[in-house]
Amino acid sequence: MRKLAALTLLFSAFVSPAIANDLENNGEETEQVIPPAIVDGQVNPTEPLDLSEIEITTKTPADEFISATTPLLVALMLGSVGLVVFTLVSQSKKESARLD
Numbered sequence: 001m002r003k004l005a006a007l008t009l010l011f012s013a014f015v016s017p018a019i020a021n022d023l024e025n026n027g028e029e030t031e032q033v034i035p036p037a038i039v040d041g042q043v044n045p046t047e048p049l050d051l052s053e054i055e056i057t058t059k060t061p062a063d064e065f066i067s068a069t070t071p072l073l074v075a076l077m078l079g080s081v082g083l084v085v086f087t088l089v090s091q092s093k094k095e096s097a098r099l100d
Helices: 002-024 061-099
Strands: none
Touching: none
């Protein structure tokens, strides 16, 4: 059974990159769609455009949301891990005191 598993892993290690390259280079040209611009009241139709104030970015609102909330999620994760470690340490101290 171990030989079969090793053979399967070895086969997949050599075959999967070739399949991925075939899928990426299938010969068809892909069409890139430019999303609509978000204006949000930045343009006043009566005034001429000031090109120095125009900001072109590839970030979407979802990208900005993720970059803003990532530190919060990391802090919550570290707090949760800290609470688990604190609980385990305090429980082990109680059990060691009970055994003495």
